[in-house]
Amino acid sequence: MARTWVYTRRNRLPLRVFDALGRLLVRHGREVSRPADELCHGVRSILVVEFWNIGDVVLATPFLAQLRAIFPDAKITLLGQPHAAEVLENSALVDEIITFDFPWTSARGRYDPRRYDRPALRKLFRTLRGRKFDLAFESRMDPRAKIVLALSGARRRVAYDYGGCDWLLTDSVPYESLDRHRLEDWTRMLDPFGGARNVPVPRLTVSRSEASWAKGFLALNGVRPGERVVAVHPGASSPHKKWPLERFAAVVSEMLSWGGVRIIAIEDPQGYGAELASIAGVRSVRPSLRQMLALLAEADVLVCNDSGPMHLAAAVGTPTVGVFHPHAAREFAAFGSGHHVLKPAEERSVHGSAPQADALLGVEVASVVSAVNTVLSESSLARCATGS
DSSP states (O other): OOOOOOOEEEEEEEEHHHHHHHHOOOSSOOOOOHHHHHHHHHHHHHHHHEEEEEHHHHHHHHHHHHHHHHHHSSSEEEEOHHHHHHHHOOOOSSSEEOOOOOGEEEEHHHHHHHHHHHHHHHHHHHHHHHHHEEEEOOOOSOHHHHHHHHHTTSSEEESOSSOOOGGOSEEEEEOOSOOOOHHHHHGGGGGGOOOOOOOOOOOOOOOOHHHHHHHHHHHHOOOTTOEEEEEEEOSSSSSOOOOOOOHHHHHHEEEEEEESSEEEEOOOTTTTTGGGGGSSTTEEEEEOOHHHHHHHHSEEEEESSSSSHHHHHHHTTTTEEOOHHHHHHHHHHHOSSSSSOOOSOOOSSTTTTTOOGGGGHHHHGHHHHHHHHHHHHHHHHHHHOOOT
């Protein structure tokens, strides 16, 4: 279960006081429990809150597909950061995306009062209330997200009963375990409505023009028909998630010795990973998000860290070889089949603190190389079987 609110001695007491006062003021309590089929009837407008990273938006897509199946006549709105609109472009999973850059999701200055644009926040919540949502969901144990649900004006507000501000909800879901995968975190939101249905896992879509650009890029960079394309993305949203760049370089050098393999190094927006282009035979690119999605759809495998591009690759059906911290692997592994999760045997971090980057040193180059070889071998067998 994703926890985006860190409890400290400094914030624990104020939150408890806030909760106590809130429960006194909100005496109407939660709505009376009703049968699932009755709850599903008459729902016309739904809000889903996911304002964190690229991978988090991708991991919400199976839940969005569930909502489509359960509430076929409802308009679904996603509240997220600007990248959410790019991730879900050409997708029929949502009808509307409202974007807002919430300051507390930033790596820096998240508690700087100057970053909180009060007029913009007031405008956002006026917009949300104007939609008159019947349902609103968020799946993190974060009191700030529950406050957003409450200020949206949604008639029913569904979230986990952990982390404070539960009195702002109409339907609270027991959290039970802190080590579940994000997909299950979202799926449990459907318990009050009869649970998840048998719905295919959705794929992200690439437009014809985007696919044409990716094919043209590969052709211009010497990729010939029949050659295997290995994409390498060494970046991540946090420094502690990054496997050392020199180890990615060692993996790339080994793969180039195989023959018939082309390496495309994907840089992050700041250019991290460009150093891989110094290796003879490697082509480097710093694409837009949509261009990266199109390239990943053309690749045979992506070698990466626990990152947004890993989830984008999985969402277009490309196998991944990802380096993870053990705890993160339980919560954020790529969904679908054919993915390899590589992690150190132990999490070298102090209890209650964030994992440290050096913990990833427990993942060896040979293990990553072996996983990539397995993916390419399985892909070759599949191609032979289908005659493609």
